Amino acid sequence: MHIVVCIKQVPDSAQIRVHPVTNTIMRQGVPAIVNPYDLFALEEALRLKDKFGGRVTMLCMGPPQAEDALRKCISFGATDAILVTDRAFAGADTLATSYALTAAIRKIHAEQAVDLVFTGKQTIDGDTAQVGPGIAKRLGWNLLTYVSKINEVDLDGGTLTVERRAEGGVQRLQTKLPSLITMLEGTNEMRFATMDDMLRAARVPVRKWSKDDAGIEDITKIGLKGSPTIVSKVFAPKARSQRAEMQEVGDGIDVNDVCLNLLQKIFTTHPTLEQETVERLSA
Amino acid sequence: MSDAAKPSMAAAAAAGAAKTAGRSGRSTELPEHLKVYKGVWVFIEHDRGQVHSVSWELMGEARKLADKLGVDVCGVLLGGPSDKLEDYAREAYVYGADHCYIMRDPVLQGYRNEPFTKGLTDLVNKYQPEILLLGATTMGRDLAGSVATTLGTGLTADCTELNIDGRALAATRPTFGGSLLCTIMTLAYRPQMATMRPRTAAMPARDESRSGDIITMELGMVETDIVTKLLAFIPDATSNNINLAYADIIVTAGKGLKNADNCKLVWDLARVLGAEVGATRAVTQAGWLEAERQVGQTGKTVRPKLYIAAGVSGAIQHRVGMEASDVIVAINTDPNAPIFDFAHHGIVGNAMQVLPVLTAAFRSHLDKRIRKVA
Numbered sequence: 001m002h003i004v005v006c007i008k009q010v011p012d013s014a015q016i017r018v019h020p021v022t023n024t025i026m027r028q029g030v031p032a033i034v035n036p037y038d039l040f041a042l043e044e045a046l047r048l049k050d051k052f053g054g055r056v057t058m059l060c061m062g063p064p065q066a067e068d069a070l071r072k073c074i075s076f077g078a079t080d081a082i083l084v085t086d087r088a089f090a091g092a093d094t095l096a097t098s099y100a101l102t103a104a105i106r107k108i109h110a111e112q113a114v115d116l117v118f119t120g121k122q123t124i125d126g127d128t129a130q131v132g133p134g135i136a137k138r139l140g141w142n143l144l145t146y147v148s149k150i151n152e153v154d155l156d157g158g159t160l161t162v163e164r165r166a167e168g169g170v171q172r173l174q175t176k177l178p179s180l181i182t183m184l185e186g187t188n189e190m191r192f193a194t195m196d197d198m199l200r201a202a203r204v205p206v207r208k209w210s211k212d213d214a215g216i217e218d219i220t221k222i223g224l225k226g227s228p229t230i231v232s233k234v235f236a237p238k239a240r241s242q243r244a245e246m247q248e249v250g251d252g253i254d255v256n257d258v259c260l261n262l263l264q265k266i267f268t269t270h271p272t273l274e275q276e277t278v279e280r281l282s283a
Numbered sequence: 284m285s286d287a288a289k290p291s292m293a294a295a296a297a298a299g300a301a302k303t304a305g306r307s308g309r310s311t312e313l314p315e316h317l318k319v320y321k322g323v324w325v326f327i328e329h330d331r332g333q334v335h336s337v338s339w340e341l342m343g344e345a346r347k348l349a350d351k352l353g354v355d356v357c358g359v360l361l362g363g364p365s366d367k368l369e370d371y372a373r374e375a376y377v378y379g380a381d382h383c384y385i386m387r388d389p390v391l392q393g394y395r396n397e398p399f400t401k402g403l404t405d406l407v408n409k410y411q412p413e414i415l416l417l418g419a420t421t422m423g424r425d426l427a428g429s430v431a432t433t434l435g436t437g438l439t440a441d442c443t444e445l446n447i448d449g450r451a452l453a454a455t456r457p458t459f460g461g462s463l464l465c466t467i468m469t470l471a472y473r474p475q476m477a478t479m480r481p482r483t484a485a486m487p488a489r490d491e492s493r494s495g496d497i498i499t500m501e502l503g504m505v506e507t508d509i510v511t512k513l514l515a516f517i518p519d520a521t522s523n524n525i526n527l528a529y530a531d532i533i534v535t536a537g538k539g540l541k542n543a544d545n546c547k548l549v550w551d552l553a554r555v556l557g558a559e560v561g562a563t564r565a566v567t568q569a570g571w572l573e574a575e576r577q578v579g580q581t582g583k584t585v586r587p588k589l590y591i592a593a594g595v596s597g598a599i600q601h602r603v604g605m606e607a608s609d610v611i612v613a614i615n616t617d618p619n620a621p622i623f624d625f626a627h628h629g630i631v632g633n634a635m636q637v638l639p640v641l642t643a644a645f646r647s648h649l650d651k652r653i654r655k656v657a
Contacts, residue, residue, distance in 0.1 A: 011459075013600070018462045098432060124581065125459060128440040133396075133428030142510050143396045145425040161514070166394070166421050167330060169518035173395075175511040186574050225309050228437030232453065233466040237599065244613060244623045249632030258630060259637065259644040262612065265628055266589060270610045273588050276531065278652045280557045 001054035001155060003045045004105055005078065005118045006135070007038040009062050009069035010125040018236055034069045037120030039076075039190045041183040044150060045118045046077045046191065052155060054115075055079035057108055061089060061100055067206050075193040075201035082108065086211040091224030094126070098134025099221045104214040105139065115155070117180040121146055129182070136180035144173060145182045153177075311470040320473040323349040324412040325380070326403065327358045327371055328422055330394065331516070334371050336486065336529070337418030339378045341479055343487025344445050345416055346379035351447040355381040357412065361402045361502075363392025369497070376495040378487050383495060384410065388502040393513045394422050400429040402502050407434060409500065412474045414452050416445075419478040431476050437469030438476040443483055443603070452477065461580035461603040480584045482528045483607070525559065525575045532558035532589045535578060535605075536566050539594020539615060539634055543571040548638040549593055555646045561585065563601050579604035593634040597622025614638070 011030045019026050045056045058073045058081035060066050070081035084104045092100065108114060117139075122129035129145075136143035146165040151172070153160050158177045163170045165184050193201075216222060245265070247258045267274040323345040328335040342356065349356045358375035360368045360383060372383035384406055390398045403426065407415065415430075417423035419441050431438035439454040446453045448468065452475040455466045469475040527533065534556065536549040546566070553560045562572040564579060578585055579601040590608035595601060597613065597620055605611070606625055613626035614634045623629045630637055 013459060013462075016459050016462050018459075018599075093437070094428075095432060095435065095437065127457075127580065128428075128438075129424045130428040130431070130438060130440060133425060134432040137400070137429050137432040143425070143429060144511075145396075146421045163517070164421075166516070167335060169516055171394070171513055172515040172517065173511055174514055227309075228435070228469050228472040229439060229467050230309075230311065230470055231465050232448070232468045234458070235464055235466075237457075237461075237464055237603070244611075244626035244629035246618070246623065246629045246631060248618075249630060249637060255632070255637060255640045256644070258632070259641040262628055262630060262641065263644050263648060266610055266612065269627060270588055273532075273610070274652070276588070277556060278649060278656055280531070281649060282653050282656050 001048060001052040001116070002112050002114050003048060003054070003056045003116045003118060004059050004108055004114050005038070005042050005045045005056060005073070006059050006101055006131070007042070007069060007073060007120070008035045008060065008123050009033070009066040010035045010123055013124045032065065032068065034072050035120055035123045035125075037122055037124065037183075037185055039120075040185050040187055041118035041120050041181070042073055042076060042078065043188045043190045044181075044183050045116070047188070048116070048150070048153060049077075049079075052153070055112075057082065059101065059104055059108070060084070061092075061097060061104075064208075067208075070206050071201045071204075074204055075198045076191060077194070077197050080204060080207070082207045082209055084209045084214050088211050088219060088223050091227060092222060093227035093229045094128050094130035094134060095228055096222050096224075096226035098131050098138060099226060100211070100214065100216060101131065102135050102138040103216045104209060105135065107209075107213075107215050115177045116160075117141070117178070119180070119182045121182045121184055132180060132182035139178075139180065142175040142179040144175065144179055146184045147181045148184045148187050150181075309471075313471055313473070317471075317473040320411040320413040322354045322357055322410075322412045323352070323414040324357045324359055324407075324416065324474070325375075326415065326417040326423065326426070327360050327375060328418050328420060329360070329362065329366065329371055330422070332367070334374065335418055335420060335481070337420060337423070337479070337481040339374070340481065340484040340486055341416045341418060342375060342378040342380060344479065344484050345414070346487065348414060348445060348447055348452070352413075352450065354413070357381065357410075358383040359403065359406060360384065361386045361391050361399055363387065363389055365392065372495070372497055376493045377489045377491055379490070379493070381495050383497050385497055385499050386502055387499070388504065390504050390506055390509055391502065393516065395509065395511055395513055396425055396429055397509050397511055398502065398504055399426050400433060401504060403430050404433050405502070406500055407474060410498070415474040415476045417476070417478045419480040423478050427476060427478050434474070436472040436474060436476060437467070438478070439467040439469075440478050442477045442479045445477060445479070451475065457580055457603045461600040482584045482586045485586070525573070527559050527561060527576060527578065527583045528585055530559035530585065530587050532556045532591075533561045533578070533585055533587045533605075533608075534558050534591045534593065535561035535563065535595055536572060536593055537563045537595030537634075538565040538569075539596070540566070540571075541594075541635070543569070545635055546571050548635060548642070552591065552638055552642040552645065555642050555649065556589075558589075558591075561605075563595055563598075592622055592626070593638055595622055596620045597625065
């Protein structure tokens with residue numbers, strides 16, 4: 001079985017700070033990590049590899065330093081890795097990104113036929129959840145988003161049964177290989193890296209593909225030129241004009257009084273809330 | 284937008300979009316053949332006999348955009364033989380639509396990516412809207428990404444505000460985990476597509492006097508054309524049906540509660556108020572509460588009437604998911620916690636100490652009222 005897992009190297013958004021004066025992102029000291037959602041895709045791919053044998057090829061588009069993210073994935077047990085990196089990709093939005101990744105997957109597919117492509121459900125920096133569906137459409141492969149469980153893979157029959165998260169329940173879907181799966185978070189737990197894989201991750205060569213290596217001919221489809229969306233403005237969220245009306249709990253202040261006071265204020269600020277709550281609780 | 288638009292983002296912020304685009308050699312002019320694209324469309328999401336409220340929230344937004352542009356609002360309904368599409372269309376008019384496109388086919392019974400992508404793409408190519416809006420749900424995001432790629436146009440996900448700038452859609456969304464907002468435009472392609480999360484926009488007012496007309500179109504697919512089969516739909520057990528997005532009151536646990544056991548205090552208050560329990564990312568990551576309860580950029584967007592945040596610092600990633608709440612109450616030991624900058628009422632104190640007292644106060648107050656009603 002040959003599985004391609006697409007990942008992205010992202011800044012750890014929990015540690016991002018915005019400069020209070022210039023409203024720009026302060027990237028210094030913010031660690032770059034493998035997009036956490038992608039790890040659920042990787043673990044699921046590794047489980048299939050454990051079961052069926054074969055290989056897991058990691059694929060990433062990004063700057064040269066994204067190689068670190070790929071090596072991290074090899075340490076968890078992925079077979080090998082390809083970094084698609086080229087200045088011509090700069091400024092790509094999701095449409096241009098899916099174009100470049102699709103070209104690379106076609107190339108990988110030509111080397112050795114691919115059965116499944118995995119992505120995370122979204123990234124933590126862009127949060128768009130658009131690249132996975134984009135790749136599937138471009139490849140013309142079956143798209144399965146927000147997959148919570150892989151029920152069955154029948155390699156001989158070329159079929160696949162999964163559970164997909166929907167609003168208010170899950171859909172059980174059956175489709176054919178090759179397919180693209182975007183994996184839901186919390187569906188599995190990433191394994192620990194073994195010593196062998198960690199050593200392998202340190203020395204295995206990560207293949208670096210330029211746009212030409214990836215077989216991209218139409219440069220109007222990549223980078224800024226291939227991106228229909230334009231970022232017209234970046235700004236910090238507005239502060240509310242008024243700070244909260246504060247009460248303090250401390251020495252000599254009765255917590256009871258503070259809470260009763262708060263209760264009165266809440267019901268005064270929102271006049272219908274009290275009646276509605278009473279009605280809801282009585283029902 | 285823009286998973287990888289970071290390099291351009293800083294430049295855009297500094298120089299303004301037009302200049303950046305100009306320098307890159309990228310065209311920002313709308314080609315002549317796309318100028319005929321007119322109208323604002325809303326994909327009306329429905330499943331198992333229910334229209335998702337996000338579709339009506341979007342209808343309200345679409346109405347405002349269309350009025351600025353001087354064009355019509357259209358609802359788009361795809362479904363199978365047993366779906367009550369005409370009934371949904373009547374609801375769409377009440378919420379602001381002028382027309383509805385209906386595509387009915389047995390293969391459209393229950394959502395599947397393949398036939399829905401073809402159906403919506405065909406409708407867009409034939410009737411040419413300038414703006415297409417979808418809910419940022421598991422269905423809407425699956426479909427929007429597929430349709431945008433098929434059409435080769437721009438799509439902006441999870442918008443928090445939609446506006447018109449010139450004649451183009453200006454779609455604002457949080458970026459970098461909510462630390463900043465950015466406005467995205469699709470200038471040289473049509474339609475301009477955007478998704479919005481449930482509860483980001485308010486429900487529009489109903490106008491029962493409104494009506495509209497229906498335009499139908501055939502899908503032209505048969506079941507044997509479609510590879511993926513829907514074997515079953517397994518509804519979530521009602522016991523763990525967490526309807527955070529549409530809760531009237533939410534009590535949220537933050538890291539300040541120190542441990543999983545103290546989350547019980549939040550549950551106690553929630554029970555007294557008939558509220559849902561929410562959580563910050565730190566709390567769900569620590570496993571104190573289920574991931575479905577997370578409020579914020581990577582969780583749910585909520586707009587309850589009352590939001591009580593206990594031990595929540597108010598990081599921007601959390602704020603973007605709850606700041607539309609009518610009344611925000613914060614309890615935190617740190618008087619300088621960012622949450623007090625956007626809460627309405629604040630208590631500087633230990634949530635573990637305050638919560639039980641607040642719960643008792645609400646219980647006694649509401650019990651009296653309930654007895655009066657009874």
